[in-house]
Amino acid sequence: xxxxxxxxxxxxxxxxxxxxxxxxxxxxxxxxxxxxxxxxxxxxxxxxxxxxxxxxxxxxxxxxxxxxxxxxxxxxxxxxxxxxxxxxxxxxxxxxxxxxxxxxxxxxxxxxxxxxxxxxxxxxxxxxxxxxxxxxxxxxxxxxxxxxxxxxxxxxxxxxxxxxxxxxxxxxxxxxxxxxxxxxxxxxxxxxxxxxxxxxxxxxx
Numbered sequence: 001x002x003x004x005x006x007x008x009x010x011x012x013x014x015x016x017x018x019x020x021x022x023x024x025x026x027x028x029x030x031x032x033x034x035x036x037x038x039x040x041x042x043x044x045x046x047x048x049x050x051x052x053x054x055x056x057x058x059x060x061x062x063x064x065x066x067x068x069x070x071x072x073x074x075x076x077x078x079x080x081x082x083x084x085x086x087x088x089x090x091x092x093x094x095x096x097x098x099x100x101x102x103x104x105x106x107x108x109x110x111x112x113x114x115x116x117x118x119x120x121x122x123x124x125x126x127x128x129x130x131x132x133x134x135x136x137x138x139x140x141x142x143x144x145x146x147x148x149x150x151x152x153x154x155x156x157x158x159x160x161x162x163x164x165x166x167x168x169x170x171x172x173x174x175x176x177x178x179x180x181x182x183x184x185x186x187x188x189x190x191x192x193x194x195x196x197x198x199x200x201x202x203x204x205x
Contacts, residue, residue: 001158001160001161002161003103003161003162003163003181003198003200004103004104004155004156004157004161004162005103005104005105005106005155005156005157005161005162005163006098006103006104006105006106006162006163006164006165007106007107007108007133007151007155007162007163007164007165007175007180007182008095008105008106008107008108008129008164008165009107009108009109009165009166009167009168009171009185010107010109010111010116010119011109011110011111011167012167012185013088013091013165013166013167013185014087014088014091014107014119014125014126015085015086015087015088015119015123015125016085016086016088017084017085017086017115018084019038019042019084020034020038021084022080022081022082022084023035023037023038023041024037025079025080025081025083025084026041026064026077026080026081028080029070029072029076029077029080030068030069030070030072031070032068037068040067040068041064044067046060046063046064046067047112048141050112050114050136051110051111051112051135051136051141052135052136052139052140052141053113053135053136053137053138053139054139057078057113057114058074060112060114061074061077064077078114078118081114081115082114082115082117082118083118085115085118085119085122085123087122087123087125088188090187090188091125091188091191092125093202094188094191094192094195094202095125095128096128097202098200098202099128104130104131104155104156104157105128105129105130105131106129106130106131106132106133106151106154106155107126107129107131107132107133107134108133108142108147108148108151108164108166109132109133109134109135110134110135110141110142110147111134111135111136112136113134113136116132116134116136130154131154133147133150133151133154135147137150138150142166142168142171142174143170143171143173143174148174148175148178148180151164152178152180158179159178159179159180160179160180160181162180162181163180163181163182163183163195163198164180164181164182164183165182165183165184165185165191165194166182166184166185167184167185167186168184169184172184181198
């Protein structure tokens with residue numbers, strides 16, 4: 001069955017990121033160290049609630065202020081929590097080639113509205129995508145069923161006509177249970193190899 005749609009993760013595929021940097025930068029706003037911030041965000045499930053869309057940006061701001069017992073400017077918090085991404089420039093030509101050949105591109109990402117908006121603001125990579133499937137809009141994070149179901153609804157084709165790449169092996173295994181062709185992302189050359197194995201040579205003009 002020929003491929004028609006590509007599901008592509010954002011974090012550590014399209015853009016590299018660092019949660020430790022995020023926690024250190026937030027900590028600098030309220031005189032806390034990074035590990036303390038990380039425990040309050042991830043250890044309590046607060047960050048995952050945000051990425052599931054259970055709380056808004058304004059509510060997240062308020063909860064962070066309450067958890068850290070300090071007042072933080074909203075814009076300062078947005079920058080501190082979101083200025084953690086660098087573009088994986090090597091993957092951009094791959095996306096452009098797939099797009100030029102008529103394939104459908106669908107983002108499939110665990111992310112918050114703040115992080116998505118930051119990436120949109122700083123880079124144009126997401127402009128290549130036909131649809132953005134995010135955890136905060138689906139109300140679920142990978143590997144939970146609703147986000148994969150949302151991706152398949154956006155695919156506009158059968159699961160077997162979809163290819164998915166993500167840096168988390170667990171998510172790849174889950175995708176395969178839906179009949180999606182999937183491979184773990186390690187780097188762009190490896191992805192190019194996976195595509196070539198499927199008869200798609202993105203390096204051929």
